[in-house]
Amino acid sequence: MNFQKAKFITSAAELEGCPNPHFPEVCFAGRSNVGKSSLINTLANHNGLARTSNRPGKTQIINYYLFDDKLYLVDLPGFGYAKVSKEERERWGRDIRDYLLQRSTIRLVLHLVDIRHEPSDLDEQFFYWLASNRLPFIVVLAKGDKISHNKRQQSKARVERILDEMNIEVPIVISSAEKNIGIGDLKELIRE
Numbered sequence: 001m002n003f004q005k006a007k008f009i010t011s012a013a014e015l016e017g018c019p020n021p022h023f024p025e026v027c028f029a030g031r032s033n034v035g036k037s038s039l040i041n042t043l044a045n046h047n048g049l050a051r052t053s054n055r056p057g058k059t060q061i062i063n064y065y066l067f068d069d070k071l072y073l074v075d076l077p078g079f080g081y082a083k084v085s086k087e088e089r090e091r092w093g094r095d096i097r098d099y100l101l102q103r104s105t106i107r108l109v110l111h112l113v114d115i116r117h118e119p120s121d122l123d124e125q126f127f128y129w130l131a132s133n134r135l136p137f138i139v140v141l142a143k144g145d146k147i148s149h150n151k152r153q154q155s156k157a158r159v160e161r162i163l164d165e166m167n168i169e170v171p172i173v174i175s176s177a178e179k180n181i182g183i184g185d186l187k188e189l190i191r192e
């Protein structure tokens with residue numbers, strides 16, 4: 001795995017439309033606008049690959065990118081998008097959880113949290129849910145370039161405490177899609 005080659009494969013609005021699970025998968029989850037699509041672009045070193053936007057709710061379907069002809073990076077729709085109805089938000093949460101449970105080829109979930117903000121209740125519920133369902137995951141503190149080095153470490157310590165209290169032991173990676181922070185570490189974790 002050297003992240004040399006990346007191409008868009010397909011989009012799916014629901015589980016039925018997903019491509020056959022021919023390849024292992026790494027899924028990108030987290031709130032709308034946290035930077036999931038941008039991170040996929042940075043990993044691919046190809047800025048136009050996944051569509052990004054400063055308008056939250058850009059990615060509302062599941063997008064598949066095939067890396068090095070052997071691994072899917074899967075861009076999941078962001079959760080918690082405020083502009084849709086509560087029912088719609090809940091349905092998305094359910095759909096994403098169903099997806100993660102039913103897709104047997106998932107090897108890793110990257111759960112992104114904006115490094116500037118405390119994890120929301122939804123984030124914490126998701127940590128707990130992932131751990132309870134034994135889905136391998138890591139926490140990515142995204143947009144690391146937006147704050148100072150000290151603030152980054154504080155933010156990481158805060159998330160460490162939250163995970164500790166839940167007895168969850170997973171890697172926490174500070175990243176920036178814009179300034180290439182933590183990208184080497186993420187590639188290493190994905191390779192593993």
Ligand code: GTP
Pocket residue numbers: 031032033034035036037038039051052053054055056057058059060077078079142143144145146175176177178179
């Ligand atoms: P949805 O598709 O709505 O779920 O959003 P997303 O999580 O895919 O976010 P996206 O990658 O579209 O990024 C949202 C906004 O944040 C865009 O304006 C990006 O340019 C910006 N952004 C993403 N990553 C970074 C980062 O590392 N640093 C900075 N400064 N901005 C970032």
Ligand code: MG
Pocket residue numbers: 036037038051052058059075
């Ligand atoms: Mg997106």
